[in-house]
Amino acid sequence: MKIAIIGGGAAGLVAAGSAKNAEVVVFDHNDKLGKKIYITGKGRCNFTNVCDNETFLSNVVTNAPFLRSALSRFTPYDAVELIEQNGCKTKVERGRRAFPSSDKASDIIKALTAYAKSNNAEFRLGVKISDLSYNNEENKFSVRYDGGEERFDRVIVCAGGLSYPSTGSDGSAYRFVKKFGHKMISPVPSLVGLKTDIDFSSAEGLTLKNIELGADGVKPIFGDLMITRDGVSGPVALTMSAYLSRREKPYTAYIDFKPALTSEELDDRLLREFGAGQNKSFKNILDGLLPKSIIPFIIDRSGISPDKHVNVITRGERQSLVKALKRFEFKVVSTEGFERAVVTCGGVNVKEIYPKTMMSRLCRGLYICGEMLDVDALTGGYNLHIALATGFVAGVSASGDNYD
Ligand SMILES: Cc1cc2nc3c(=O)[nH]c(=O)nc-3n(C[C@H](O)[C@H](O)[C@H](O)COP(=O)(O)OP(=O)(O)OC[C@H]3O[C@@H](n4cnc5c(N)ncnc54)[C@H](O)[C@@H]3O)c2cc1C
Known part of the structure; x- marks a missing residue:
């Protein structure tokens, strides 16, 4: 099974690690992985909020019920364990906010990268995906970028929203998921x-x-x-x-x-x-x-x-x-505006996504997760956790033999 992951942020790195035994290629147009993670939590990265699922969902502003299933499969405790098991000690501060003990966001990127590498993920950095299509005859996705095109069995799109476009989330992937019939809920800046x-x-x-x-x-x-x-x-x-x-x-x-x-x-x-x-x-x-x-x-x-x-x-x-x-x-x-917004409200309509798998209801084998979806939460580690949890579920599901 060959899986393309479009976007090497929090969602993409976790998906790359959880897509066990698949041949995974992560594309990102940045030269570095997890560029946005560097600036999270004022450089300290508040990567989750160690609370129970109901408390978590009460801090989700848009489409909380959609996240219920992903959250039960990948809880804040799972996030802490994943980060720790991949070489980064963590601590919990006021308001149950979890950080790396070092206070360095770069250590979270290292841990997530180590997790992706543990699944032998291949990274293609500095590659901007310009188009995505499905070939019915070959039963394969075609992923296009400047100077090339490759075939994949499944694709996970986790290219982020529109906030802080300098980190790479420029909305370019909205265009090609729309080609599959996905309706976008118009994006607006949030936490701004x-x-x-x-x-x-x-x-x-x-x-x-x-x-x-x-x-x-x-x-x-x-x-x-x-x-x-x-x-x-x-x-x-x-x-x-x-x-x-x-x-x-x-x-x-x-x-x-x-x-x-x-x-x-x-x-x-x-x-x-x-x-x-x-x-x-x-x-x-x-x-x-x-x-x-x-x-x-x-x-x-x-x-x-x-x-x-x-x-x-x-x-x-x-x-x-x-x-x-x-x-x-x-x-x-x-x-x-988006230049200064922590998160994007809006994105791919969650009614068009299976909440248990993150697979598109409009195209089998296409998965969408992370900030690209129309979900957003308050500050406190919830938004990164949404990216981690939906990325985890997308990776596990995409690498499965069936589509459920
Ligand atoms: C200043 C700031 C501080 C924050 N602090 C926190 C915090 O402390 N805690 C918290 O929970 N949340 C925080 N957030 C929010 C959190 O960072 C995001 O919600 C989360 O990182 C989203 O992850 P993602 O993987 O979905 O998207 P992103 O991290 O945006 O990753 C998407 C990736 O896709 C790549 N990409 C996009 N289009 C293409 C394309 N066409 N081809 C190839 N690659 C492409 C981008 O380069 C990018 O690397 C903060 C956000 C900001 C801006």
Whole structure:
């Protein structure tokens, strides 16, 4: 059995290792394997999340039920074992996130490459696949690249999505799977910074700790928010971008700077602060409540003159200050785009893929897995695990004698 694997990322390397006893050729147009893995987890590679399957699925944003079967065949514990057995010690950190003990993503690439090599996989690097077709007479797939063409019994396409195209995932494989009749769910960036209608540049680089970010239709997201030149990023913004990746823009979002306090409790706190600093002007009273660089935004939103003495601030003014702190609204106008997106939402419609095998329902012997599929999850190691698990299942299935 000769199998072509198109894409030498996380999904492709695991598929290459799990396709036991097949003759496996991995094609990648990069000169190195696993280029994207190098930059994951800020270079440390959070390769899975060591949790039970239900918790895992609750962190999958798009098409969680499709992953149930793959996840039960290749759990986060299996991922840790595979990485360890291939020479890389691992550790689990806060939030059950698994990393290589060395904190080096390159060690994960080495382990996955070792796994693929243990199955005698052949690597063809610097080769861009330009086309794929099926020849009914020969019962073979024809894989085409610049200057050549080869025949394979089965093909696993795991060429990634559109995010961080500099790592090689440029969407070029979408075109040839469409030729087999696959419908694409239009790809949009996910886990990505949000651009807002407010010029936040004077606070650029600030991290707001323990705030809540909200929008209509989503549960407020608690955590840290980073202010960027033209918007917001960091954990809570990325999570919001995942839940609202398809929401038409602009849409209204808000920051609650004081989620631990109700509006009434916050008003009491303000009264106390104002009472203690009677002779202070408004602009000098907020230091204890907020980081310095964000104060001008709150003053502006409250409508209270910055030079007004706090002892003459009215109840109505205080209420508008409470609103500015508890519901600081802004518009999300766009995202930072695929160039900066951690993951792609959209891709091959999972209704056209058998969830137990990753085989196409439209073409026997064609398997599609990894980020190329319309599945995506929150941060925490889930996305890499999806690539590993679906790649594992695709490799095992493609190398089997039957198609199930
Ligand atoms: C900055 C960043 C940080 C991240 N951090 C994490 C993290 O810590 N934890 C986590 O779980 N997830 C993380 N992710 C997401 C995760 O990296 C991806 O979801 C995962 O790597 C997808 O794996 P894949 O094998 O499906 O695709 P890819 O890794 O994109 O691999 C696809 C491969 O196919 C090749 N290819 C594409 N087209 C062709 C073609 N026509 N011919 C030949 N080769 C082709 C590409 O060169 C590429 O090597 C991060 C992503 C980014 C961008």
